Amino acid sequence: METIEESVFARKRWVLEKMRAFGFRPVGDGYVLERSFLDGDFKAVLSVTEKGAVTGRVIDAISQDDYYQLRQKNATGAYVNTVRAAYEQLLEDVAAACCQDVLFASDQANRLTQCILERFQVEPDFPWERAERYQSYGTFRHASNRKWFALIMRVKRAVLDKDGNPALVDVINLKIPPEHGEALLQLPGVYPAYHMNHKTWISVVLDDTQTDEAIMAWIEGSYRLTE
Incomplete structure (x- = not known):
């Protein structure tokens, strides 16, 4: 199943200069961005490989654990939907600031x-x-x-x-x-x-x-x- 990150970035290509300006830092063979959202209740950690593949984590600021409900299809309560929507908006903002559009994914x-x-x-x-x-x-x-x-x-x-x-x-x-x-x-x-x-x-x-x-x-x- 397509992840949230894959859905947002499928028809995007990363622009390195824009990534650096936005706050991505080099880690190993890729780049990492950390951003808090929902008034600091959660932290998003995005990792981008040198080939442009994207993975993400959403961490609960209080427990410091991954917020697994984000990716559970059967988790549809008001709170998880709020977190999911806020994370997706964060990803859209990152894409707008750091990527260029392409017509197709491949x-x-x-x-x-x-x-x-x-x-x-x-x-x-x-x-x-x-x-x-x-x-x-x-x-x-x-x-x-x-x-x-x-x-x-x-x-x-x-x-x-x-x-x-x-x-x-x-x-x-x-x-x-x-x-x-x-x-x-x-x-x-x-x-x-x-x-x-x-x-x-x-x-x-x-x-x-x-x-x-x-x-x-x-x-x-x-x-x-x-x-």
């Missing part, structure tokens, strides 16, 4: 977005951005007929591997000739399309399992098939 998705812009002069649109579950889904459309030729989504690994893995990953859905499906599905990182016709669409994981060049070739094929 580096490969953002690189391919730039390649699509340069090759086809198409930028993604986000038709479900008001729906929390689907707000990161970006579609790439033909200017002429508004048909999709690519769709980038952030989904759980479990929907691809059917193994219960809750980790989130960016995937791109692309149209293919039906006769190419069997061969493509033998390749690592390529799956039957999530939420689309398995005979004519594939999902490709954007975690650098496949190269940008290989995926761009499939994108170009999808573009032609949807004209």
Whole structure:
């Protein structure tokens, strides 16, 4: 399951100069920020690795213990909701001060977005951005007929591997000739399309399992098939 921190920072990239100015201090191979909130009743400790991964702790100022209720789904009382909302607001403030926005969570998705812009002069649109579950889904459309030729989504690994893995990953859905499906599905990182016709669409994981060049070739094929 996605953590509070992952949800806030998924489509952000850290800017080191801004982090330092905001109060992050170097610790080991990363940076740490400590901030009190809710009138000093709690302390947030954020740790950011050199690769930008974020973890956080919320510590009760009186007991000096981690406030575990923060992450318990079944903890829905007024007090825990107040703490949770205040912590999320603190994270949003940190993101606004220390990060720059990116369109997608994975580096490969953002690189391919730039390649699509340069090759086809198409930028993604986000038709479900008001729906929390689907707000990161970006579609790439033909200017002429508004048909999709690519769709980038952030989904759980479990929907691809059917193994219960809750980790989130960016995937791109692309149209293919039906006769190419069997061969493509033998390749690592390529799956039957999530939420689309398995005979004519594939999902490709954007975690650098496949190269940008290989995926761009499939994108170009999808573009032609949807004209």
